[in-house]
Amino acid sequence: MSENETSPLLSAPAQDHVNAQDRDESAESAPLLSSSSYTPRYDGEHDEPEPERDDAASTRSRRCQSSSIRSSKKKSRRWPSFIAMGILAVMTVIIIVLAFIVPETVQEYAQQAAVIEPTNLSLDSITTDGVRARIQANFRLDGSKVENDHVRRVGKAATWVAYKLGTDQTKVDVYLPDYENILLGSAVVPPLVIKLREGDTTHFDFVTEIQPGNVEGIRMIANEWLEGRLDELRLDGTADLSLKSGIIPLGKHTVSESLVFEANKIPAIPKYNITRFNVKDGPFDGSMLADVSLSAFNEYPVELDIPELAFDILVPGCDITDPYILVAEASTGEIHVEPHSDVAADVYGVIRGLPDSLTRACPHSSSSPLDMLLKQYMHGDPATLFVRGSSHPDGETPKWIADILSSITLPVPFPGRTLDGLIRNFSLTDVHFTLPDPFADPDDPDSNPKVSGNILVTAGLPSEMNFGINVTNVRATANVLYHNRKMGELDLRKWQQANSTRVEGEKDEEPTLRIESRIIEAPLNVTDSDVFSELVQALLFGGKPIRLDVEALVDVKVVTSLGKLIVKELPAEGKIPVKPLAKGAIGSLNPKVGSLRILDTTPDSITLQALVNVTNPTPYTAHVPFANIHILKNGSLLGDATVENLDIVKGPNSHVLVTAKWKPSMGGTLGPQIGKDLISQYLSGWNTTITVKAHRDSIPGQPLICEALSRFNMTVAAPKMDLPGDTSDEKTHFIRDATFHFLSSTASFTLASPMHYNTLYVDFVNATALYNHTEPMGKIIYDLPFSAPPGVSQTPRLPVEWSLDSVGYDAVRKAIGGRLKLDAYADVDVRLGNWKESLWYQGKGIGAKVQL
Structure with a gap:
């Protein structure tokens, strides 16, 4: 056997010069697994070759190799079996991994990567059992939202293999596990196909049947949400899903999923504006009509047509535990809602009288529920009304809508209107x-x-x-x-x-x-x-x-x-x-004493009553139950004056009863002299004035008013006496007439007493008569008392000492049997009851008769 026949399946790099034919031939004798003497390690290094064996070992090796060549064709026919078994093993491992490891990872990936973007929700129609809604949305998987790298890799791989997932028509039931698992509602979802590969978007556009579930459950949730007691809402959705991936059916599976909505993520009642509010009398007695237009912005991708609905308008009672009070019935026109746009609604209401519970005062209060409602409104604060679906709706309203709306009471803030400037x-x-x-x-x-x-x-x-x-x-x-x-x-x-x-x-x-x-x-x-x-x-x-x-x-x-x-x-x-007092109005008071009565006297005081005529210069009238003022002269307190039960009218006021007390000693050491001079000037007919001023007790019980009035002094003319007499020229003189008896050197005088009920006594007289204002005519000194009764009276004959060498004496002689005008200056002591005073008197232009 040649060297090539014994080369391993993976030859050394040094054998790359072998031609292709030789490589094919050597492949017949190559072992399935090459020798480990030159196999690369996982770390990239190579094992050292083993030392060469001895000749005997080499011989045995060649015999084994010869035997292997004889059986090579038989073993090559078993390779497909080995490959099939390997693939089966791999698939088995994959199935095990996918069955027990991947599903949880894929589920986690799907939950984090799923992105659903609703694009439109419209109400197709309202049926007797529910609504047909058209749902449009986009679905995609976004792996960047998955935080765990392992989950992201496995999820991407699994969804890449599956690519699409399909479902048959499915009914989804939604329950409330925190409310005895009552049914909230059901929806029928048509068959859907979802693309699972990342970057692919599935466009949903289907119509589903939605049926409300238990009305009581809906009412409980709605009321807790409206009252702010709903912290979170837990929903359990269940469905029997028939799944398939492509043409491969994946069986029917019961799927249950829980969702928890935090209270701050539950959609709130949209803010609205009242664009028109008009109230007018109704067509029949005891009624009013209200016409209101509202506008609100729909921030959701929802489109629907809301049919005409009927509502009851209620207001709160006296206490939060009291039932609401029905005040009006309202209905809406058809409302069309478009996504992300303003929505306008017209509301028409009728008020048929006001119930007693609305206008009756609350216990332990003087206000009724209507009072409290109007108070909020008129102070610009939102007044809370309550809206509830009518229990007697229009015949065209489906029963399920009426049942839901009539079981929910919605608080609606009604914006107040401040009535400032009304x-x-x-x-x-x-x-x-x-x-x-x-x-x-x-x-x-x-x-x-x-x-x-x-x-x-x-x-x-x-x-x-x-x-x-x-x-x-x-x-x-x-x-x-x-x-x-x-x-x-x-x-x-x-x-x-x-x-x-x-x-x-x-x-x-x-x-x-x-x-x-x-x-x-x-x-x-x-x-x-x-x-x-x-x-x-x-x-x-x-x-x-x-x-x-x-x-x-x-x-x-x-x-x-x-x-x-x-x-x-x-x-x-x-x-x-x-209107203020006109300039000079104080001078137009023109006080005048019409009657004078002495009530009491002491050695240094007189208490008297007088009927005074005075003119009211103001455009106002007044009633004075009691008032007391101080009388001053040159800053010294001389007395006070009191009026009681006085009615002051516009213009002249006659017979004003005034009680006065004259006591100059109240003014201190200077008071008596100032008082003496004031009376003397007054009796002499001078234009005297007095100052009147309020004090802290001027009006009992009104210290603030008295304090304010006491800051002002009002100087007025001293009241003129209404003296008896025949001519207006003589009414200003206390000495009306004088008669001089030339031969007896005496004189008598006619006196006009200012007293109407009391007699004045003159205890001493020291007087000088002047002719032509400067020429002495004679002098009278008399120290025997004589009286001046009320009215006009004559004095006794008083002795006169003539000034024989004066021009005045010559004038008297020439006037015997006639009249002349004289001036007089006198010091007199007067007495009125227990009161005594030394006064002086200056008179001018006194008419005097001269007799023998």
């Missing part, structure tokens, strides 16, 4: 003030000043309110502000009668409601004396119109086609123009 004009005219009652308790409304007047309000009506409305009563609590600072509170908590008139707007203007009401004695509580003081100062000395701002919460009784309603806490803002 009150266009607010005026108060024919104002009448009432000062506090000094004997009222602090918590009694009579302890505050009160305001009466005519209120005229012009209110704008929202454009959506197109129904008849009439205001019958109003009440309010209002803050009164001056220069944007709160001065006080106007309490109108008592219902005031009112009437209203609707005034249509011009062109695009909203209609308005003109409301008129007469408020009677509404308490005004002054809360800031500083602001009130600024107001009084502006009234007395500003000379410009004053504007008070009013911020109020108004309750209104209205009559509508639904009946009588009370709308509470309607925000209102208005302005009250206040």
Whole structure:
């Protein structure tokens, strides 16, 4: 045997020079497995050749090789069997791997790599049992989403081999394992073929039958979701799948899969806008119609036509545990929903009267459910309404839809509308003030000043309110502000009668409601004396119109086609123009004493009553239960004056009863002299003035008002006496006439006493008569008391010491039997009851008769 016949199947590189024929021949004698003497290792190195054997071994080897040549043809015929057995072994291993190892890996790969992109979901039709929905979506496998490299490689290999997977028509049932495994719904999926190789996309477009399951289960889920109690939703889907890969059937398999949806991933109710809201009177008494348009954006790839549906509109009761109150019935038109676009819906509602449970006050409260709802709306806060499918829908609505909708109550926030600026004009005219009652308790409304007047309000009506409305009563609590600072509170908590008139707007203007009401004695509580003081100062000395701002919460009784309603806490803002006193108005008070009565006297004080005529220069009227003011002169307190139950009207006010106390000693050491000079000037007919000023007890129970008023002094003319007399020229003089008896050197005087009920006594007189204002005529000194009773009286004859060398004496002689004008200056001591005072008197232009 040649050397080539004994070469191994894989020859050494040194034998590459052997020709092809020799290689073919040597192949017949090559062993199936070559010698290991020159087999490459896994590490790339070669084993060292073994040492050459001896000749005997070589001989035995050649005999074995000769025997092998004889049997080579017989062994070559068994190779296909060996190959088949090898392939079978490999397939067996593959099947074992795929059966016990790959499925879990492939399942993990499929779960992570699967990408489903819904492109459209449309409602094909609604049936009596459910809906036919057209589903369009894309499916593909994305291996980059798989984190584990081993899973990714095995998954790609398995899906590359399978390529496509097909299913027969399949029914999928979805259950709620957390709710006693009740059936949520079923869907029939037609046969599908899915491409499994990465990068290939399967386009789904099929119509499926969807049937709702247990209505109670749907209701439970919906209500928990709406109430915020649904943290997660677990769904179990089961189906019997008949699978095949190409033409190879893979059998029927029962598949069950669980899905868990977190609450934040469950689709929410879309946000919507109310584009139209209109309410008008209904076609029959006791009804109203509401026309509402809504728009919302559909962010999902869903398309469907929603048929006309009927709903009940409800509002919450007094307590969260109370049943909802039905207030209206509503229906929608057909709604067409397109993917990723705005959806418009028209809703029509009818209100048939208002139930008692809606307008009745809640327990331990003065507000009803309607009050609370309107309060939210009018303050701009969303008011929550509840929408529930009607239990009596239209006959064309499938029963399964009615069952589901009637079992679900959906809270719907109804956006509020702030009514700021609703009150266009607010005026108060024919104002009448009432000062506090000094004997009222602090918590009694009579302890505050009160305001009466005519209120005229012009209110704008929202454009959506197109129904008849009439205001019958109003009440309010209002803050009164001056220069944007709160001065006080106007309490109108008592219902005031009112009437209203609707005034249509011009062109695009909203209609308005003109409301008129007469408020009677509404308490005004002054809360800031500083602001009130600024107001009084502006009234007395500003000379410009004053504007008070009013911020109020108004309750209104209205009559509508639904009946009588009370709308509470309607925000209102208005302005009250206040006319200030005109310049010189204080001087136009023109006080005049008509009657004077002495009530009590002490050595240094007099208490008296007087009827005073005074002019009210303001456009306001007032009632004064009690008020006391101080009387001052040159800053010294001389006395006080009090009025009670006084009604002040516009213009002249006659016979105002004033009680005054004259006590100059209250003004300190300078008080008596200032008081003496004041009386002397007053009796002399001078244009005297006094200062009146409020003090902390001027109005009992109102320290803030008194503090504010005490900051101002008002100087007015001293009240003129209504002295008895015949001529207007003489009414200003206490000494009306004088008669000089020339021969007896005496004189008598006619006195006009300011007292109407009391007698004044003159204890001492030291007087000088002047002619031509400067020339002494004579002097009278008399120290015997004489009286000056009420009215006009004559003094006794008083001795006169003539100034014989004066021009005045000559004038008297020449005037015997006639008259002349004289001036007089006197120091007198007067007495009135227990009161005594030394006064001085200066009179001018006194008419005097001269007799022998």
